[in-house]
Amino acid sequence: MSVLNNMTDKDDKEYEPYDHRIVEKPCSNVRATANLIKASLGSGLLAGPLAFSNSGWGVGLLGTIIVGFICGHCIHILVKTSYGCCKIERKPQLGYAETCKTVFENGPQCLRRFANAASIFAEFALICTYVGVCCIYTVLISDSVKQLMDTYVPGVEISVEQYCLIILIPLCLMCQIKYLKWLAIFSLLANVFLMLTYLLCLYYAFQGDITIADKKIAGSLARFPAFISTVIFAMEGIGVVMPVENEMKTPRKFLGFPSVLVVAMSVIVFSYSTLGLLGYLRYGDILRGSITLNLPMDEWPAICAKVFIALSIFFTYPLQFYVVFDIFQRYSDTHGKEKYRTPLQILARVLGVCFCVAIGMALPLLEQIINIVGACFYSILGLVIPSVIETVFRWENLGRFKWILWKNIFIMLFGLFAVFAGCTVTILDIIKILNNRQP
Template sequence: MTSSEKKEVEANEYNPFEHRQVEKPNSDIRTLANLVKASLGSGLLAIPLAFSNSGWGLGLIGTAVIALVCTHSAHIFVEISQACCRAERKPILSYSETCEAAFSNGPKSARRIAGAARIFAEFALLCTYLGVACIFTVLIADSVKQLLDTYAPAYIMRVEYYCLILLIPLCVLVQIRHLKFLAPLSLVANILLIITFAICLYYIFKDGFTVADKKVVGNPARFPAFLSTVIFAMEGIGVVMPIANQMKNPQRFLGCPGVLSIAMTLVAVLYGSLGVLGYFKYGDVLRGSITLNLPIDDWPAICAKCFIAVSIFLTYPLHYFVVIDLLTKYLQPRVKENYRSIFQVVLRALIVCFCAGVGVALPFLEQIINIVGSLFYSLLGLIIPAIIHSVFHYQNLGKWNWILWKNSLIVIFGSICLVSGCAVTIFDIIDKLNAKTE
């Protein structure tokens, strides 16, 4: 028996699930709640704006295709992570560790860049979820400002000041350090989001809407903005790995029906329905969140604006978990053990301040969503999973190398989304900045 065959036998005998020692494991229901909340949020309510860019017909088809591709990419990434756990004989691997392990167990030419692959993945994760935190800050600030501008007109302030005011409550909330304790918050946030979704549907159907004047296919030049928004809304790959690794029964995460497939099916249905109906109702005047289009003088709409702000507020620490996990890994070992608790408090507060600072500098909700979706989520959720899947299975790419061809198409699709989405968004930001200075 050759050394490679021996290693393969040993890997097949090793079951990582039996060796996992998770301090506070999550049940299937809690895992589903966290996973749905990771994919739902500001993205759900931004979907109607995406449909105004694509047209309702192309939007429905595009949403279904992107949902399928994103779910497949998340599935193959978790599958590779579990295979790498067996190959490396380790119980748990993070997103970046999976990238390193896939290259380490790939062809010889790829093994020497395994460390670089891990560092690149960690940098992409950090930038992505810092961007998400910035989006959440601006969205909460926009919702609060709209309410207070109406009911406290004597104290009208710019949205930048609301970003600064949010610093205190956000700094307190991010001190929660275990996913187990975030699950109840995610459940409450999901409930509030569903109620907000129902209220949006109420206003959509309240006075009816017209379909005849709505575009089936929108302006092709705006289609990259649609792709960016939907990918941002649909993707949660950075949170998928921590959530999957914290499961009490991780073998139930994949499969059909598995936690991942159930969560993504629910997400896709919600996105498609609200996207097309919201576009039918409000057309081309849609804003970054559909709740901002609701009337400001009707109590259900007021509740919706409050609920979405609270829902996003409760979701903030779940995405923040990825950022703090990465920074703690590199910074905490340099801190004396006696000061590590204080270090955690200060670090978490500083990151909140950084995200609020970005919100103050660029309070453009739609454009921040598009840049994060096109640049970072295309990279994390589409391009990287397809690459490591091909690298890890380099010895068995299927008949006629169909795995390689399939993954190549995903990489090409992700690259198109990345380049075109970034280009359109940068021009949009320049236009907005020029408009502010005029």
């Protein structure tokens, strides 16, 4: 019999996790929403038109809504399962990996031996994903600055690697912020710059002819995996969900309707679908990786769009780095002495940022390699793992006709398809790039 059924009403009344949660610097609902939007909606928003080019405008619009709903649902079941585990363990809060471990520890007898493996796998996936995101963000910021400098200050000849070193210091300083409450300020700024870029892209979309006659409703089936991978990569921010929910002033407002999750996912799906649709209808199949690359660089609105997206990525960096450091901090706090804790954390943050910048400078084809890691682990973290842990947690109460089991099997298969599709398409792109480089 699962623990879910073994919990008595008395236990439910005796321990309410939210009543025992003590947060040093709690986040308001607005700040939590800003963090969640920024964690999920990043530079991938600008790849929306290219994704619609792969899928066709009809399939793209419908697919974006469906994928957004699935991603939002998986966040919902992750948070709800974590809350149930908190009641079982009588703990005020649990992280992503801790939730995975607790689910298996209290699940069916035959699965309990996998508890430690589930926790290790979840943390490995989190670290790989967010270290990869930090690496690619470093290069994206530096590349954006270089393009602007090369165009408007041609006398300055600095390589992308040198720009990486230049932004190293401000990144190290920003990543010293310990609380999500203060990181929310950067998230708000990043959201503002991203929305300004979004509006400028819409401005240029409406400047030309938006026609539907010569645009395909459904694209090639062979390019559909590229669409799925791009949408999931752009919408997923699952690693930030538990830290955000755990540090809310009113965590009960995270789920429900209206709630932090509903507002955030509505903004994300609306922004992605509108820019993807209008950008594709305006530029068609000549779209490049980011719609900003299609904008004319001799006009000030286009210049502003380039600057704004660089600033948006820059201010998003410490939020992504927070996930990596949160894992390190959980282990260091239990082993280190109190008097060395603060200096150790400062040093670790600096070394962590330097490590990400160094990888960004060293690896060739970084964007493609990180896309493999991102597409793979975002799908696993955001789709596969939530569906598995809810199934294990509710094993003895899967609903009428076991609908929860069938629903989660569908989500898991969809996530595994996204993993395979994302890796396959990116590997083919890498092979194509390498072949084109050969003399």
